[in-house]
Amino acid sequence: MRSCQETIRDLEKNLETRKQEEAALLNEIEVTGQAFEDMQEQNSRLLSQLREKDDAHIKLMVERVKLQQSQKVMLDEKTVLVQQANVLQEQLDAQVMMNQKYEETISLLRNSVHILEKELSMMHQTLDAHKRKTIESAQTSADLKLHLDRYHAQLKEVQELVAEKSEALEKQNFKNRRVQEELKNLNRKLERMRKLEMASNKDEVLLEEIREYKEILRCPACKNKQRDAILSKCFHVFCYDCLKSRYDSRQRKCPKCNTAFGQSDMHKI
Structure with a gap:
């Protein structure tokens, strides 16, 4: 009987120990499970961050390819613009030299006119003097009259030659002004290309370019309204109100090149 009681006590002690071990084991399992869940959640976050980084990397690669293509296009355009500017500059230099020759020719012709006018005046004086002479100088007077007619x-x-050369010079000057305007526009384009290459904020450069284009479209006479009319005489463009105002006030010359125009030369565009 006593031996059975001791055995029961030992079993009860073992049972209590087993229960404690079981409780500790359950607690450890619970802690381990929570840690596993935390680790799974952390892994999920890390995978999400990794996907976001991959997407961002792919997006950056696409943007880089687009930027490289855009830079190549701009470099090609810049090369073409530089070539056009060089050609126009050469044409302008040649036309300037031609203008100088025209001006020298006109200057020589004007000097000749001045000399002829002086000689003509002297001939008139001589003719008047000889008219007062006797019949003996009749032949001399006739000769002088012949010379006078020749002069x-x-x-x-x-x-007439001076007038012709002056008209040719005026036409050449008009061509020069057109070439200078084209050269100026090309230089503005080149400057915008350089700014676009160097600028960190492309939007600012594009906004500046839009502003410049709007400025070009404004009437150069009033600086306010849009260009909507052209003069067929010189092909300069202004707003119709400015041309109509100049025509009505009898200031019927182009505000840019001073070419005279009539009502039939004004056309809306």
Whole structure:
């Protein structure tokens, strides 16, 4: 009987120990499970961050390829613009030299006209003096009259030549102004290309370019309204109100090149 009681006590002690071990084991399992859940949650976050980084990396690679393509296009455009600017500059230099030759020719012709006018004046004086002479000087007077007529004819020819050269010079100057305007526009384009290459904020450069284009579209006379009319005489463009105002006030010359125009030369565009 006593032995059975001791055995029971030992079993009860073992049972209590087993229960404590079981409780500790259950607690450890619970802690381990929570740690496992935390680790799974952390792994999920890390996987999400990794996917986001991969997406961002792919997006950056695509943007880089687009930027490289855009830079290549801009470099090609810049090369073309530089070539056009060089060609226009060469044309402008040649036209400037031609203008100088025209001006020298006109200067020489004007000097000739001045000399002929002086000689003509002297001939008039001599003719008047000889008219007062006797009949003996009649032949001399006739000769002087012949010379005078000849000088008149020469003077008329020189004056016509001066007028022709002056008109040619005016046309050449108009061509020069057109070339200078084209060269100025090309230089503005080149400057915008350089700014676009160097600028960190492309939007600011594009906004500046839009502002410049709007400025080009404004009437150069009033600086306010949009260009909507052209002069067929010189092909300069202004707003129709400015041209109509100049026509009505009898200031019927182009505000840019001073070419005279009539009502039939004004056309809306």
